[in-house]
Amino acid sequence: MNATLKRLFDILASLGALLALTPLLLLIATAIRLDSPGPVLFRQRRIGLHGQPFRVLKFRTMVDRDPDAIDQHQEQVVSAGIDPRITRVGRLLRATSLDEVPQLWNILRGDMSVVGPRPILPEQVEVVPPSYASRFDVRPGLTGLAQVRGRRTLGWIQQLEADTEYAARHHLLYDLGLILKTVHVVLTGQGIYGEAGVNWRTYRDSLRNRQQGDTK
Incomplete structure (x- = not known):
């Protein structure tokens, strides 16, 4: 029953938001096209429910790059608003989290939910x-x-702890509370570029160093 209510809420919320935000989406799309060459949307492979892959949608905030050609193991973490990879419009979109709005389509399709662990x-x-x-x-x-607890300021394991806690506790009222907290986080810009915790690449490297030390 909880899963059915959650899915129904996702459909109604995403459809309603897409209809209401259509003028804003068109304005953003126009601004991106005028600001830099490349597509309006950035499509990237992510892992979803039960480990199944899907293509997540975002407004493009960086210079045009083929997402499948990016070496994620070597990719640098985005740094504040001075990162040369980020376009002028992209800086504004990231600061307001508007770059994530196209994921409403992912929600309507069933790839994602309004509330849940971020797709990795x-x-x-x-x-x-x-x-x-x-x-x-x-x-x-x-x-x-994880987004209302600190976003990028959380370390990799802290993010995973928040994700598994949500998976164990989630229900519709809990989701509504997180949505309200998200509004506050977005409006105040918390955790976008603050001092980042140990990211997944650093955590991976520490694991490798530990394994190499064990084999010596």
Whole structure:
């Protein structure tokens, strides 16, 4: 019953938001096309419910690059608003989280939910310890517990802890509370470019160093 209500809420919320935000979406799309060459949308492979891959949608905020050609193991973390990869319009979209709005279509399709763990990259799956695998038992979300607890300021394991806590506790009223908290986080700009916690690449490297030390 909880899953049915959650899916019904996702459909109604995403459809209503897409209809209401159509003028804004068209304005953003126009601004992106005028600001820099390349597509309006950025499509990237992510891992969703039960480990199934899908293409997440975002407004393009960086210079045009083929998402499948990006080496995620070597990709640099985005740094504040001075990152040369980010376009002028992209800086505004990231600061307001408007770059994520196209994921309403992912929600309507059933790839995602309004609330849930953020969808991760295929490369990140290898550094999800088995004890946190329950994060894949729910659809990834546009927002979630990790987002209201600190976003990028959380370390990789802290994010996974929040994801698995959500997977164990989620219900419709809980989701509504997280949505309200998300509004506050977005309006105040919390956790966008603040001092970041240990990211998944750093965590991966620490695991490798530990394994190499054990074999010596």
